[in-house]
Amino acid sequence: MTNILRQFSFELPTRIEYGVGVISKLGDELRLLKAQKVAIITDPGIIKAGLLDKITSILKEEKLLYNVFDGVDPNPKDQNVERGAQVVRSFGADAMVAISGGSVIDCAKAIGVLVSHDGKRIKDFEGKTAVKKQILPFIAIPTTAGTGSEVTFSAVITDTENNYKMTVRSPFMAAKVALLDPKLTVTVPPHITASTGMDALTHAIEAYTVKVSEPVSDALALYAIELISNNLVNAVKNGEDIEARACMLVGSLLAGIAFSHSDVGSVHCMAEALGGVYDAPHGICNAVLLPYVMEYNVEFCIEKYARIAKAMGETFETSREGAMKAVERIKKLATEVGLPSFKSLGVKEEDLEKLADMAAKNISTESNPREMTKEDYLTLFRRAMAD
Numbered sequence: 001m002t003n004i005l006r007q008f009s010f011e012l013p014t015r016i017e018y019g020v021g022v023i024s025k026l027g028d029e030l031r032l033l034k035a036q037k038v039a040i041i042t043d044p045g046i047i048k049a050g051l052l053d054k055i056t057s058i059l060k061e062e063k064l065l066y067n068v069f070d071g072v073d074p075n076p077k078d079q080n081v082e083r084g085a086q087v088v089r090s091f092g093a094d095a096m097v098a099i100s101g102g103s104v105i106d107c108a109k110a111i112g113v114l115v116s117h118d119g120k121r122i123k124d125f126e127g128k129t130a131v132k133k134q135i136l137p138f139i140a141i142p143t144t145a146g147t148g149s150e151v152t153f154s155a156v157i158t159d160t161e162n163n164y165k166m167t168v169r170s171p172f173m174a175a176k177v178a179l180l181d182p183k184l185t186v187t188v189p190p191h192i193t194a195s196t197g198m199d200a201l202t203h204a205i206e207a208y209t210v211k212v213s214e215p216v217s218d219a220l221a222l223y224a225i226e227l228i229s230n231n232l233v234n235a236v237k238n239g240e241d242i243e244a245r246a247c248m249l250v251g252s253l254l255a256g257i258a259f260s261h262s263d264v265g266s267v268h269c270m271a272e273a274l275g276g277v278y279d280a281p282h283g284i285c286n287a288v289l290l291p292y293v294m295e296y297n298v299e300f301c302i303e304k305y306a307r308i309a310k311a312m313g314e315t316f317e318t319s320r321e322g323a324m325k326a327v328e329r330i331k332k333l334a335t336e337v338g339l340p341s342f343k344s345l346g347v348k349e350e351d352l353e354k355l356a357d358m359a360a361k362n363i364s365t366e367s368n369p370r371e372m373t374k375e376d377y378l379t380l381f382r383r384a385m386a387d
């Protein structure tokens with residue numbers, strides 16, 4: 001069914017600066033923010049890859065005071081946020097620079113929330129209404145092509161008391177500027193390129209197919225699907241290929257804008273449950289579940305899946321044939337980039353009920369094109385487990 005008669009509104013509070021070498025604009029951007037004391041939020045992987053030095057040398061040139069908080073885990077934890085907020089507060093930062101993947105960018109957003117609201121526990125800000133004002137201004141520099149967090153309004157943080165990934169969401173949390181430099185992504189190792197790339201593809205596919213999709217996000221999602229599906233294998237196999245890296249970074253950006261204005265669906269509901277309970281990498285969780293959910297949804301998305309197949313360069317006679325080709329192409333892509341199986345995540349049979357329950361309670365369950373109950377989720381988890 002077309003969405004052309006439904007109302008929508010579209011706003012992007014983040015300015016995007018993109019290009020090979022665009023990182024050199026960081027000084028100008030900080031000057032525009034009138035920053036004097038800059039908190040850099042990052043993680044050990046970025047320091048190891050030599051990327052932190054690029055940032056600190058720019059800040060030194062600009063004669064800005066800075067400090068570094070690198071205590072962010074993948075699937076960032078509430079404790080990472082609360083510790084980070086203490087560090088940023090005691091330094092007296094007036095701006096932040098978040099450099100790494102979605103974990104760091106999300107953690108920076110959540111740190112910004114605590115600092116500007118004088119908060120102690122990020123749990124108090126869970127949901128869509130608790131953030132009441134603009135957070136500490138920050139510049140997001142994504143170095144993976146996956147989450148699109150540089151342009152979304154949410155932070156996904158693990159509640160370590162209850163082992164689940166909560167979402168804190170508000171337009172006040174958007175980055176002031178997203179600096180996207182494909183050069184910064186060439187050091188991403190192949191397995192992370194693969195899983196983060198599949199994450200971005202999942203965003204685009206779900207943004208396009210959920211019940212709440214709208215025309216602007218549809219347009220962004222379809223081009224994201226084209227860019228990602230045609231460049232992921234090359235980016236994984238030949239990480240130095242700057243053009244493939246650039247296509248992936250733009251694909252991930254467009255997918256991020258798309259899903260934050262539309263929504264994600266059941267793949268994410270299941271992946272977030274898995275990530276919370278097993279602390280498994282988010283991109284892998286999405287990637288291993290995407291084919292199962294697509295197969296389950298296919299009858300409810302024939303036309304849209306056919307359009308996805310077209311964006312991936314497939315040819316076909318009927319929409320039904322196209323829709324099936326889209327599902328097959330996703331399975332093939334996951335194999336080509338060497339993604340692990342669901343089984344390899346070590347999921348225990350006795351946890352499946354809990355995981356299905358968590359997925360069913362996720363707010364994005366309502367957006368999935370096919371109605372999903374806890375039992376439906378259980379069926380899908382069992383199917384993935386059996387393969």
Ligand code: NAD
Pocket residue numbers: 043044045046049051073074075076100101102103104106143144146147148149152153154155156165184185186187188189192196199282283
């Ligand atoms: P990540 O941020 O956890 O990074 C994975 C690893 O890659 C880290 O060890 C990091 O150091 C390393 N890395 C990053 N860039 C590198 C580079 N250029 N060279 C070498 N190593 C590099 O992974 P991610 O997939 O980007 O983020 C996942 C997180 O984002 C999850 O917590 C997920 O829930 C969240 N997420 C958020 C949104 C949102 O809109 N806020 C959307 C989707 C996912």
